[in-house]
Amino acid sequence: MAAIRTTDLTKRYGSHTAVSELNLTVNAGEVYGFLGPNGAGKSTTIGMLLSYIYPTEGTARVFGTDVHDEPVATKRRVGVLPESCQLYDRLSGRKHLQFAIDAMDVDDDPDTLIDRVGLEPDAARRPVGEYSTGMKQRLKIAVTLVGEPELLVLDEPSSGLDPAGIQLLREIVLEERDRGAAVFFSSHILEQVEAVCDRIGILVDGRLRTSGDIEVLKSDTGPAVELDIEVDTLPPELVTALESIDAVTACAATANGSGSSTPAVTVSLSTGSAKAEILRTVEEYATIEDFAAEEPSLESLFDEQVAEAKR
Numbered sequence: 001m002a003a004i005r006t007t008d009l010t011k012r013y014g015s016h017t018a019v020s021e022l023n024l025t026v027n028a029g030e031v032y033g034f035l036g037p038n039g040a041g042k043s044t045t046i047g048m049l050l051s052y053i054y055p056t057e058g059t060a061r062v063f064g065t066d067v068h069d070e071p072v073a074t075k076r077r078v079g080v081l082p083e084s085c086q087l088y089d090r091l092s093g094r095k096h097l098q099f100a101i102d103a104m105d106v107d108d109d110p111d112t113l114i115d116r117v118g119l120e121p122d123a124a125r126r127p128v129g130e131y132s133t134g135m136k137q138r139l140k141i142a143v144t145l146v147g148e149p150e151l152l153v154l155d156e157p158s159s160g161l162d163p164a165g166i167q168l169l170r171e172i173v174l175e176e177r178d179r180g181a182a183v184f185f186s187s188h189i190l191e192q193v194e195a196v197c198d199r200i201g202i203l204v205d206g207r208l209r210t211s212g213d214i215e216v217l218k219s220d221t222g223p224a225v226e227l228d229i230e231v232d233t234l235p236p237e238l239v240t241a242l243e244s245i246d247a248v249t250a251c252a253a254t255a256n257g258s259g260s261s262t263p264a265v266t267v268s269l270s271t272g273s274a275k276a277e278i279l280r281t282v283e284e285y286a287t288i289e290d291f292a293a294e295e296p297s298l299e300s301l302f303d304e305q306v307a308e309a310k311r
């Protein structure tokens, strides 16, 4: 059974459609990256998944149950890290955790959770009012993990974390996935999404523009590799030889490469494994002065989807 399944989920505010006919599925044991530019409708979607925003049309199901029919029962199965969440300055981190453990009526050990998110035991006993932004975020992550939720909904989870904290978050997300939890990971930071997510969806102006396996989506955006090779000379036979290689999908020669006075040849490949063969072939006809290889990135996929939506 899917951890999350939305069907034609729609939210309108007056004449403005914040989320439009959203159909997405997130399975147990996977990390789903939910991406979109500012104002795309990510928070509104999360609000509908967590039942604090009522959809105008469509349904949001968590583990098969409509979240608006049984909000309390579904919330028990979900750990939520909201973008903004209230902590109490006078309460220690440890007390926050104990409070969450008691509220959920589970027997988690607060010290294990404190250790897991890298908070010092002494710091965990100090009032949260004395915490840095990163320490607060670590505490919020610990609270999210209470009760081993079957679904984690993480909204900008790396907010305020330093590089070590980001690395730790990545490890925790992957551990949770390996434990069998589904993770819904909403973020603007594409590098972090790419590091942990199995599948992604890109939302623009309330519409899901694309959804699927990251590698498959990236390969759909263009050639597997584009090689830009600067050479000392550019005989026509070089281009003919390159075009005869199976993996070459396009080949263009320019007298002056990348703005310099050096001739260059740009070769698009259907597979990265042909790179060495291309370089060897070029060397039969010319001396390579410099070269660069460009592979499709999540950033180029994201930019393309946003640009297409705005056309």
Ligand SMILES: Nc1ncnc2c1ncn2[C@@H]1O[C@H](COP(=O)(O)OP(=O)(O)OP(=O)(O)O)[C@@H](O)[C@H]1O
Pocket: 013, 016, 017, 018, 036, 037, 038, 039, 040, 041, 042, 043, 044, 045
């Ligand atoms: N309560 C509301 N009333 C009217 N419009 C709203 C309301 N909440 C959100 N919107 C609008 O709906 C759209 C989607 O907003 P939402 O906050 O879901 O986007 P987001 O993808 O989370 O953005 P960000 O990345 O900036 O947090 C925006 O145009 C926003 O102005």
